[in-house]
Amino acid sequence: MLTYTFRRLLISIPTLLFIAFVIFMLLELAPGDPMAQMPLTIPPEVKEKMRIALGLGEPWWIRFPLWLKQFFIIEPAYWIDNSFGTDLAGGAQRIVSFQSRSPVFDTIAQRLPQTLWVVGMSYVVGVIIALPIGIISAYRQYSVFDQAGTFVSMIGFSVPPFFSGVLLIVIFSVTLGWLPSIYDTTLVVNSWATFKMQIMQMVMPVMVLALQTTAQVSRYMRASMLDNLGQDYVRTARAKGMSESTVVMKHVLRNSMIPVITVIALGIPSIFGGAIITEQIFKVNGLGQLLIIALQGSDIPMVMTLTFLFAILIVMFNLIADVLYGVFDPRIRYD
Amino acid sequence: MPDGADLPAGTTPVLDVQHLKTVFRVRGGEVHAVNDVSFALGAGELLGVVGESGSGKSVTMMSLLGLLPSPPADVRGGTVTFEGEDLLQLPLDKLRKVRGGRIGFVFQDPMTSLNPVFTIGYQIMEPLQEHMGLNKSAARARAQELLELVGIPGAAQRLNDYPHQFSGGMRQRVMIAIALACDPKVLIADEPTTALDVTIQAQIIELMKDLRDKLGMAVIWITHDLGVIAGIADRVVVMYGGQIVEHAPVKELFRNPQHPYTRALLTTIPKISGERARRLTVIQGQPPILGDAPTACPFRDRCDVAIPRCSRENPPRYDLGHNHDAACFVAKGSQHAG
Numbered sequence: 245m246l247t248y249t250f251r252r253l254l255i256s257i258p259t260l261l262f263i264a265f266v267i268f269m270l271l272e273l274a275p276g277d278p279m280a281q282m283p284l285t286i287p288p289e290v291k292e293k294m295r296i297a298l299g300l301g302e303p304w305w306i307r308f309p310l311w312l313k314q315f316f317i318i319e320p321a322y323w324i325d326n327s328f329g330t331d332l333a334g335g336a337q338r339i340v341s342f343q344s345r346s347p348v349f350d351t352i353a354q355r356l357p358q359t360l361w362v363v364g365m366s367y368v369v370g371v372i373i374a375l376p377i378g379i380i381s382a383y384r385q386y387s388v389f390d391q392a393g394t395f396v397s398m399i400g401f402s403v404p405p406f407f408s409g410v411l412l413i414v415i416f417s418v419t420l421g422w423l424p425s426i427y428d429t430t431l432v433v434n435s436w437a438t439f440k441m442q443i444m445q446m447v448m449p450v451m452v453l454a455l456q457t458t459a460q461v462s463r464y465m466r467a468s469m470l471d472n473l474g475q476d477y478v479r480t481a482r483a484k485g486m487s488e489s490t491v492v493m494k495h496v497l498r499n500s501m502i503p504v505i506t507v508i509a510l511g512i513p514s515i516f517g518g519a520i521i522t523e524q525i526f527k528v529n530g531l532g533q534l535l536i537i538a539l540q541g542s543d544i545p546m547v548m549t550l551t552f553l554f555a556i557l558i559v560m561f562n563l564i565a566d567v568l569y570g571v572f573d574p575r576i577r578y579d
Numbered sequence: 580m581p582d583g584a585d586l587p588a589g590t591t592p593v594l595d596v597q598h599l600k601t602v603f604r605v606r607g608g609e610v611h612a613v614n615d616v617s618f619a620l621g622a623g624e625l626l627g628v629v630g631e632s633g634s635g636k637s638v639t640m641m642s643l644l645g646l647l648p649s650p651p652a653d654v655r656g657g658t659v660t661f662e663g664e665d666l667l668q669l670p671l672d673k674l675r676k677v678r679g680g681r682i683g684f685v686f687q688d689p690m691t692s693l694n695p696v697f698t699i700g701y702q703i704m705e706p707l708q709e710h711m712g713l714n715k716s717a718a719r720a721r722a723q724e725l726l727e728l729v730g731i732p733g734a735a736q737r738l739n740d741y742p743h744q745f746s747g748g749m750r751q752r753v754m755i756a757i758a759l760a761c762d763p764k765v766l767i768a769d770e771p772t773t774a775l776d777v778t779i780q781a782q783i784i785e786l787m788k789d790l791r792d793k794l795g796m797a798v799i800w801i802t803h804d805l806g807v808i809a810g811i812a813d814r815v816v817v818m819y820g821g822q823i824v825e826h827a828p829v830k831e832l833f834r835n836p837q838h839p840y841t842r843a844l845l846t847t848i849p850k851i852s853g854e855r856a857r858r859l860t861v862i863q864g865q866p867p868i869l870g871d872a873p874t875a876c877p878f879r880d881r882c883d884v885a886i887p888r889c890s891r892e893n894p895p896r897y898d899l900g901h902n903h904d905a906a907c908f909v910a911k912g913s914q915h916a917g
Binding site: 475 | 644646671672675676677678680681683684686688691694695696697705706709710741743754757758798811901
C-alpha cells in the first residue's frame, strides 16, 4: 500500500504540471484585459506601461516557468520563513494579485476560514444527516420514511441554491426576521452572544448547501445498502443468530460504506472550491466569491493560483479515495 | 397423514415439522411455495431432501428458522417442534438463540455466503461469543479447533485470512465450521455441494459423514443430486410442488420407488453400464407454480400414469408399509391390488 501511495504521488507530479500548463494557456488565450476597469481618462500609453509593470510584456514561455518558480519555491519559502523565522526567500517576488496588489496567498489565507466554516460545515452536516437517512431508507425500503427521503432528495437535487437560498432569506430574514441575511465576516467570536450570532448567520447557507450534499450522499448510501442487504452473507449472519442491529450496522454497513466513502472523499475538494453561488447569495466572502471577482477583473495570478490549488486538492483526494478503498475493502490490494 | 410413520418406531424426533405452509405474496397474487409439509428428524439421523429447483426444499428449511424475508414470505401455519418449543411461535430474540446456536445452517454458494470484509476468524468467533458467551481468546481457540476439525491446514494462521483468500471448497469448509461452532443438535445443509466441482464435492460429503459420526448431530441434507443422497442419507424425502410426495428409508426408496415423480427422477440418472442411451432421459414439462393451495395432484400434467381422480383431488400421503409413504392414488391402488 505504501509503495502504491508513493508511486501514485510521483505520477501526480507530471499530471499537475500538465494541468498547470493547461490552465495557464487557457487564461493566456482567453480574452480580457486587467486594465479594462481602469478609468478611461488614463491614456493608452500609460496603460501599456502599467501592463508591462505587471509583467504582461513577457511572452508565456517566460511567465509560465516564473509562475511555477513562484508557486513551488518562493511561496513555500515565505511560508517557512513566517513559521520558523528563517530567511529563505530573501525578498523574492511573490505571486501578486493584479487587483489588490497584495500577495495572492495572503488573500487566500484571509478567505479560507469563511469557506471552511460555511461550506465545510455544510458538508459535515450533510453527510451526518445523509448516512442515517440512507441506512433507514434502505432497511425500510418503500416505507413512508423512504418515500419522504426520496422526495426530499429529489428536491435537493433539482432545486438550485439560487432559488432555495433566496427562498430561505425571504422566509427567515424578510418575513420572520429570525436570521440575518448577510454573513458578517468581521464578527469575532469571543462571547456567548457572538457565538450565537455566528451560529445564526451560518444556519441558512449551511442548510442550503447541506440539502444538496444530503440528497446526493443519502441516495448513494441507500443504493449501496440495498445492494448489500440482499447478499447471501446477510442471510448467513442471520442464520448464525446475530441480532438485526449487528447484521445491519456491522455486516451490511461495513460493506456498504466502501463505495460511499469514495464518494464522500471525492466531494471534499469541492468544499475548498467554495460554493460560488451560495457564497454570493449570503455575501460570504469565501474562496468562491474570491474566484468570481478575480475572473471578472482578469486577475490572472489569482485565478491561476486558485484553480491550480483546486486541481491539487482534486488529485490528492482522488488518491486518498483510492487508498481508503484499499483500506476498507480487503479484496483490493494495490501491491 | 400417517403420524409417527415418519420415524422408525421407538425414536423421539429432535425436530418435528407438522403441516408447514409458506406463502409468498407477489404482485398480482400469491405463490404457495410450501404446502402442508410434515416430517420428523431423529437424533443423529441424516435426512435427505430431494426435488428439482423450485420444489420448495430450501424455502421449507428457511421457514423453520424464520430466515425468509417477510414480506414477501409468510409462514401461514403448522408447527415446528424443537426441544419442546414451537419455533414458529418463538419471539425473535429466542429464535436467534436457536439459529446458529442449536440449529446450524450451511448454504449453497460458499463464494457469496461469507462476508468479504471480515476475517474468517471473526466470522467463526461471532456465534461463539453470541451464543456460548465465550470471551475473545476462548472463542479464538475454539475457532481454530473448528477449522482443524473441518480440515483446513494451518488453521491458526488462516483465522486472519479473508474469504477471498480461500478456494470454494475451503470456503464451504469454513461455512460448515461456522454452522458447527456451537455444537448444534441439527445441521441443515442447503445444497452444500452444488456450487463445487466434483472432487471437492466428494471431499465435503466425506467430511460431513465423518463429522456426523464424530459429533452425533442430526443432519438435513437438501440436494437435487440423487447420487449424493444414495451415498449418505438414512431416510429420504422427495419434494414436488411444495409438498412431500414420497418418503422412505434410502434403500427402500431406490429399490422400490412408488411415486411416479420419484420413478421419473431415478430414470433420469444416466447409466454407466450397458448400452449408452442415445439421449438423456428427461421429465417432460415444467414444475408448477402454485397460485393457490393445491386442489389436485401437482404432478398430474407430467405424470404417465395419471387417472381422472388426480385432477380432482390432491392425494394425501398414503402409508405403504416399511416406513414408506407416497402421495399418489395410483401407488396406493396398486398396493391394494397387489
